[in-house]
Amino acid sequence: MREAHTVAQVRAAEAALAGQPLMDRAVAGLAATCARLLARRRGRVYGARVLVLAGSGDNGGDALFAGAALARRGAAVTAVLLAPERAHPGALAALRATGSQLTADQDVGLADFRRADLILDGIVGIGGRGGLRPAAQPYARAGRRGLLVAVDLPSGVDADTGEVAGEALRADVTVTFGTHKPGLLIDPGAEYAGTVQLVPIGLRPPAAPVQALQHADVAALLPRPGAESDKYRRGVLGVLAGSERYPGAALLAVAGALHGGVGAVRYQGRPGEEVVRRHPEVLLTPGRVQAWVVGPGSGDEAPGALADALADEVPVLVDADGLTELARLGPGALAGRAAPTLLTPHTGEAARLLGGGVTAQQVAGARLHRARELAERYGAVVLLKGSTTVVARPDGAVRVNPTGTAWLATAGSGDVLAGFTGALLAAGLGAFDAASAGAYLHGVAGRIAAADAPVTAGEVAQALPAAWREVCGV
Ligand SMILES: NC(=O)C1=CN([C@@H]2O[C@H](COP(=O)(O)OP(=O)(O)OC[C@H]3O[C@@H](n4cnc5c(N)ncnc54)[C@H](OP(=O)(O)O)[C@@H]3O)[C@@H](O)[C@H]2O)[C@@H](O)CC1
Numbered sequence: 001m002r003e004a005h006t007v008a009q010v011r012a013a014e015a016a017l018a019g020q021p022l023m024d025r026a027v028a029g030l031a032a033t034c035a036r037l038l039a040r041r042r043g044r045v046y047g048a049r050v051l052v053l054a055g056s057g058d059n060g061g062d063a064l065f066a067g068a069a070l071a072r073r074g075a076a077v078t079a080v081l082l083a084p085e086r087a088h089p090g091a092l093a094a095l096r097a098t099g100s101q102l103t104a105d106q107d108v109g110l111a112d113f114r115r116a117d118l119i120l121d122g123i124v125g126i127g128g129r130g131g132l133r134p135a136a137q138p139y140a141r142a143g144r145r146g147l148l149v150a151v152d153l154p155s156g157v158d159a160d161t162g163e164v165a166g167e168a169l170r171a172d173v174t175v176t177f178g179t180h181k182p183g184l185l186i187d188p189g190a191e192y193a194g195t196v197q198l199v200p201i202g203l204r205p206p207a208a209p210v211q212a213l214q215h216a217d218v219a220a221l222l223p224r225p226g227a228e229s230d231k232y233r234r235g236v237l238g239v240l241a242g243s244e245r246y247p248g249a250a251l252l253a254v255a256g257a258l259h260g261g262v263g264a265v266r267y268q269g270r271p272g273e274e275v276v277r278r279h280p281e282v283l284l285t286p287g288r289v290q291a292w293v294v295g296p297g298s299g300d301e302a303p304g305a306l307a308d309a310l311a312d313e314v315p316v317l318v319d320a321d322g323l324t325e326l327a328r329l330g331p332g333a334l335a336g337r338a339a340p341t342l343l344t345p346h347t348g349e350a351a352r353l354l355g356g357g358v359t360a361q362q363v364a365g366a367r368l369h370r371a372r373e374l375a376e377r378y379g380a381v382v383l384l385k386g387s388t389t390v391v392a393r394p395d396g397a398v399r400v401n402p403t404g405t406a407w408l409a410t411a412g413s414g415d416v417l418a419g420f421t422g423a424l425l426a427a428g429l430g431a432f433d434a435a436s437a438g439a440y441l442h443g444v445a446g447r448i449a450a451a452d453a454p455v456t457a458g459e460v461a462q463a464l465p466a467a468w469r470e471v472c473g474v
């Protein structure tokens with residue numbers, strides 16, 4: 001599991017280790033990564049052109065020290081000081097001692113930026129406030145031929161939220177220290193971070209408020225039938241999806257659900273005949289279920305379907321048209337429920353649920369904040385879909401899904417996700433676990449099905465068993 005901590009938590013963990021050479025450890029890891037990247041790119045460090053962008057804090061200090069280490073291995077290092085009078089004195093002296101060039105001239109800096117083999121972004125780290133300042137902005141726009149390595153995090157990305165106010169430097173690799181920062185895992189920040197590499201420096205931070213699961217974590221959550229299992233013990237999922245107008249959503253939600261580890265899927269919508277023709281294993285008779293999925297393609301039938309599902313005291317996953325209806329009713333519609341509710345909005349639906357003039361764009365720009373806000377307001381687990389899917393619990397705990405692919409942004413993909421995740425709920429997973437495991441496997445299935453080519457939602461559903469096997473290592 002990858003864990004991300006806030007700046008305040010990192011500072012506290014750092015303070016608890018006062019006197020230990022944390023910066024030396026950070027710099028050693030940073031310089032080693034840069035040397036490895038240069039060796040891979042051009043065979044050796046010797047003779048490489050390295051540009052260090054150094055701001056006024058310790059982040060600049062890390063970059064200058066790493067520059068000095070590379071200079072000692074024969075790299076031609078230039079450092080641009082964005083705040084020359086406040087640059088880290090020790091690091092400055094170390095770089096000076098190697099005979100490297102130091103400059104505050106932005107024109108020289110930009111020319112070197114364009115032709116360097118490797119650029120170290122040490123403008124600002126976890127001490128950054130607000131967006132990138134004017135002196136640094138040209139670097140966010142300039143073209144370059146070399147690799148950009150962000151020190152701790154790309155300058156301009158908010159460490160705690162992943163929000164980018166204006167511009168940020170776009171890294172190929174981010175070398176982060178001690179622990180991940182939420183801003184490295186959540187878009188838009190995650191997009192700027194490139195490949196993230198963690199350098200352990202001995203920090204012992206508390207429980208992480210933001211986590212990103214990996215294969216083994218998800219494998220441990222997935223339901224496995226025991227010897228005693230029959231179809232009812234494995235759970236029955238009720239699907240209230242599709243309508244005369246949108247029968248396809250029913251087919252796709254059911255296709256997802258059938259791969260989610262339940263014993264049976266009970267379909268209760270209009271296009272029942274079509275569903276059974278395509279999926280003969282589906283039950284159409286009314287009866288008990290262990291969870292409901294309501295909303296994909298429900299169209300005009302959403303109000304009745306949502307009311308029916310919420311009236312049953314079992315976990316309910318609300319998606320698509322069900323969310324539009326819920327937005328109309330407001331959080332009060334969930335107030336009396338004792339069983340968990342899981343909401344799976346995309347940014348537009350999240351904006352509608354939040355109301356108050358919030359736009360989809362604002363949700364996309366502040367995914368962590370908005371997912372938490374929604375979860376708290378509705379007292380429900382929220383799976384906010386998008387380039388990085390964020391799963392938030394009402395108490396603020398968050399999991400970020402790292403497996404998504406842009407190919408998943410295709411019609412019907414959300415229906416498959418809803419059915420599959422609903423099945424995990426019916427199989428007995430808690431809403432937070434079902435949402436995180438559902439998003440994770442759906443993403444893996446998307447990657448398997450797409451293999452870098454366009455993919456349909458039906459193909460994603462078909463790839464779910466392969467994703468399950470991959471994640472469980474079977
Ligand atoms: N914690 C740890 O465990 C370890 C931390 N380590 C390293 O230390 C880094 C944190 O160092 P830090 O505290 O000195 O802050 P840092 O990010 O360099 O920036 C603060 C300076 O920037 C300025 N500034 C603010 N906003 C700005 C902006 N938008 N654009 C431009 N400038 C801006 C602000 O000055 P101001 O102008 O606001 O007075 C202030 O002087 C951390 O990221 C990691 O790299 C490792 O070495 C070892 C272990």
Ligand SMILES: [K+]
Binds near residue numbers: 124155
């Ligand atoms: K940085």
